[in-house]
Amino acid sequence: MPELINNGDIQTDHWVYLEKSDEPEKQTVPDGKVLIPLSTWLAQSDRLTGRIGADFGIWFDSDEEPETLGEAVRQFAVVGVNFPKFADGRGYSIARLLRERYGFTGDLRAIGDVLLDQLFYMKRCGFSSFALRPDRSAETALTGLATFQEVYQSATDQPAPLFRRRA
Amino acid sequence: MYKYDSYDHQIIKDRVNQFKDQTRRYFAGELSEEEFLPLRLQNGLYVQRLAPMLRIAIPYGMLNAAQLRRLARISRDYDKGYAHFTTRQNLQLNWPSIKDAPQILAELAEVEMHAVQTSGNCIRNVTSDQFAGVTPEEMVDPRPYCEIVRQWSTFHPEFAFLPRKFKIAVNACPDSDRAAIHVHDIGLQIVKNADGDLGFKVLVGGGLGRTPMIGAVIREFLPEQDLLTYLEAILRVYNRYGRRDNKYKARIKILVKALSAEGFAEKVEAEWEHLKDTPNRLTQKEIDRVKQHFVPPDYEDITDSSMLQNQLAENTYFSNWYSRNVAPHKRQGYSIVTLTLKKLGVPPGDASARQLDQLADLTEEFSFGEARVTHEQNIVLADVPQDKLFELWQRIKPMGFATPVLGTLNDIICCPGGDYCSLANAKSIPVAEAIQAKFDDLDYVYDIGELDLNISGCMNACGHHHVGNIGVLGVDKKGEEWYQVSLGGDSGQKASIGKILGPSFARNEMPEVIEKLLTVYVEQRHEDELFLDTYRRIGLKPFKERVYAGTH
Numbered sequence: 001m002p003e004l005i006n007n008g009d010i011q012t013d014h015w016v017y018l019e020k021s022d023e024p025e026k027q028t029v030p031d032g033k034v035l036i037p038l039s040t041w042l043a044q045s046d047r048l049t050g051r052i053g054a055d056f057g058i059w060f061d062s063d064e065e066p067e068t069l070g071e072a073v074r075q076f077a078v079v080g081v082n083f084p085k086f087a088d089g090r091g092y093s094i095a096r097l098l099r100e101r102y103g104f105t106g107d108l109r110a111i112g113d114v115l116l117d118q119l120f121y122m123k124r125c126g127f128s129s130f131a132l133r134p135d136r137s138a139e140t141a142l143t144g145l146a147t148f149q150e151v152y153q154s155a156t157d158q159p160a161p162l163f164r165r166r167a
Numbered sequence: 168m169y170k171y172d173s174y175d176h177q178i179i180k181d182r183v184n185q186f187k188d189q190t191r192r193y194f195a196g197e198l199s200e201e202e203f204l205p206l207r208l209q210n211g212l213y214v215q216r217l218a219p220m221l222r223i224a225i226p227y228g229m230l231n232a233a234q235l236r237r238l239a240r241i242s243r244d245y246d247k248g249y250a251h252f253t254t255r256q257n258l259q260l261n262w263p264s265i266k267d268a269p270q271i272l273a274e275l276a277e278v279e280m281h282a283v284q285t286s287g288n289c290i291r292n293v294t295s296d297q298f299a300g301v302t303p304e305e306m307v308d309p310r311p312y313c314e315i316v317r318q319w320s321t322f323h324p325e326f327a328f329l330p331r332k333f334k335i336a337v338n339a340c341p342d343s344d345r346a347a348i349h350v351h352d353i354g355l356q357i358v359k360n361a362d363g364d365l366g367f368k369v370l371v372g373g374g375l376g377r378t379p380m381i382g383a384v385i386r387e388f389l390p391e392q393d394l395l396t397y398l399e400a401i402l403r404v405y406n407r408y409g410r411r412d413n414k415y416k417a418r419i420k421i422l423v424k425a426l427s428a429e430g431f432a433e434k435v436e437a438e439w440e441h442l443k444d445t446p447n448r449l450t451q452k453e454i455d456r457v458k459q460h461f462v463p464p465d466y467e468d469i470t471d472s473s474m475l476q477n478q479l480a481e482n483t484y485f486s487n488w489y490s491r492n493v494a495p496h497k498r499q500g501y502s503i504v505t506l507t508l509k510k511l512g513v514p515p516g517d518a519s520a521r522q523l524d525q526l527a528d529l530t531e532e533f534s535f536g537e538a539r540v541t542h543e544q545n546i547v548l549a550d551v552p553q554d555k556l557f558e559l560w561q562r563i564k565p566m567g568f569a570t571p572v573l574g575t576l577n578d579i580i581c582c583p584g585g586d587y588c589s590l591a592n593a594k595s596i597p598v599a600e601a602i603q604a605k606f607d608d609l610d611y612v613y614d615i616g617e618l619d620l621n622i623s624g625c626m627n628a629c630g631h632h633h634v635g636n637i638g639v640l641g642v643d644k645k646g647e648e649w650y651q652v653s654l655g656g657d658s659g660q661k662a663s664i665g666k667i668l669g670p671s672f673a674r675n676e677m678p679e680v681i682e683k684l685l686t687v688y689v690e691q692r693h694e695d696e697l698f699l700d701t702y703r704r705i706g707l708k709p710f711k712e713r714v715y716a717g718t719h
Binding site: 087088092159 | 178181182185188197198205318322325327328329330395403406411445446447449450452456
């Protein structure tokens with residue numbers, strides 16, 4: 001089973017990450033724990049509002065904009081941000097905007113090409129859970145969350161930059 | 168210069184350990200080639216034509232004696248005993264092994280050096296004026312702001328995977344620009360507003376490479392405290408909207424062009440509205456803290472210049488060197504000396520381990536233990552007492568640092584080219600050498616005066632050919648090396664991109680082509696006109712006609 005790092009714990013990942021559909025208005029949303037594409041949510045939100053809860057959420061692709069939902073993102077318990085390739089860095093900005101601008105306080109999950117060496121930066125940008133690529137060990141990846149003991153910049157995890165904290 | 172505190176040391180130490188583990192996982196097969204690539208690039212490690220290449224950061228060009236000695240030792244222990252100063256105030260080792268790289272980084276960290284973000288699609292080493300802090304031309308010392316930007320950009324979590332590389336340069340001189348800020352992704356010009364407050368004029372979207380462009384001003388005045396929040400706004404707009412589908416269209420200049428400078432500025436200002444009052448706004452305390460690291464050294468009062476005047480009058484060679492390689496200093500009795508790494512027969516910017524050690528000694532004896540590296544690939548001793556200039560000159564002559572050609576035809580900027588670089592279409596070093604050999608008559612070189620001759624081995628333009636008064640670009644024509652010439656480039660305050668002269672030339676034709684261009688200049692120049700001035704007055708045509716005469 002694929003693994004999920006959630007707030008520093010390793011769990012079996014029981015979530016379904018529904019892929020984007022060319023016809024989002026017709027896409028079937030399965031029962032159980034599921035993250036659906038933003039486009040599907042926008043097309044079917046009337047019908048799906050009842051699903052909102054701990055087992056349901058949406059995900060943004062790297063070319064989608066947090067502005068589309070604005071503060072409405074707060075209604076979800078879980079929101080995913082997709083990294084189609086680990087080198088596509090748009091998800092870091094999306095995450096910070098969801099957290100810092102639109103006030104999302106639920107579980108923010110990195111999905112897609114999620115690798116150990118990006119976890120530290122992802123955590124700093126507000127991600128709280130990580131759906132690792134299935135071929136990677138979550139055990140090893142956990143160490144990636146603690147690469148640096150100190151950081152210079154302000155970000156979601158540490159709003160005060162080092163220059164305001166320096167002893 | 169900036170001295171690390173325990174925080175800076177810890178951050179760099181953690182980085183060394185991180186890369187050590189990444190390298191271990193790469194060799195253990197746990198990281199694929201593709202996954203290791205950006206990780207090693209963000210630690211300065213390229214894989215080149217002949218061997219890996221390690222690019223070490225020299226933040227805004229500052230080096231001290233201990234660092235020079237460490238670089239010498241590393242180049243001996245892990246390389247072939249020499250190193251190459253680049254056109255972006257970095258230093259490259261051309262022959263280290265990947266396995267040794269973590270150990271090299273650990274040894275660099277001991278002297279407060281690193282290779283962080285010297286490559287890859289991230290914010291690169293911030294560059295500045297090699298005369299910062301000592302030139303009478305500047306408004307204030309730009310280095311504290313460079314250091315503030317360095318810390319902000321180091322391991323910035325949001326901007327480690329940008330569409331493409333990102334370069335920031337800072338200049339504090341109103342009338343000159345040795346940092347080439349007009350051809351950087353972001354150029355920061357330190358200015359004062361009508362109230363006398365310090366701030367920055369912000370330029371965005373300059374760059375060389377395939378699509379050379381001069382940066383556009385998107386803000387005339389940004390208060391100094393707002394520096395980081397504004398940079399963050401620019402980078403966020405770029406990170407979100409810069410093109411990722413085509414690496415040749417991924418630089419910020421393409422985005423700025425697509426949106427127009429006004430359109431881009433609007434997006435940045437809108438983003439900045441959200442950021443400007445966050446804790447990321449600089450405090451006066453922090454600005455003052457960093458400025459403390461750049462206070463002037465303990466200068467002596469030197470008022471009597473008669474000895475220097477006598478030495479200049481008695482020795483023409485010394486006087487030639489003085490007039491070309493020595494620049495005026497803020498402080499009376501002191502001079503700024505440029506040591507040239509442009510000796511005939513040695514690739515521009517190359518320094519042997521022995522020379523690095525010699526440089527370390529020279530900084531201690533003549534310049535308070537510090538040196539700077541320049542984007543023209545030379546070394547600067549910034550604080551030399553004038554009564555020691557003659558002694559310094561005598562010392563550096565046999566070392567090969569006193570070639571009195573600074574700013575002239577023979578002070579060629581040149582990338583490593585096809586001899587070392589896997590991207591290059593053509594060799595660049597032999598062209599530089601052939602030109603230097605052809606113009607070995609110093610009287611002629613001095614008569615030609617100020618002239619930037621820049622050579623790049625390919626479109627990536629590491630030799631800055633677009634902004635050379637004469638630019639030379641290596642091109643590949645059916646597997647053969649040819650050279651395209653452009654005229655009129657300038658990286659200064661009136662920055663301009665050179666215009667292509669016409670069809671390209673074979674390598675052996677190049678010295679003669681340069682000679683013809685210079686002849687047109689000598690014939691047509693008005694009194695006191697530099698090559699660039701004459702070109703701007705008479706245009707491309709007379710040069711073109713001379714060079715291609717009889718070839719049709």
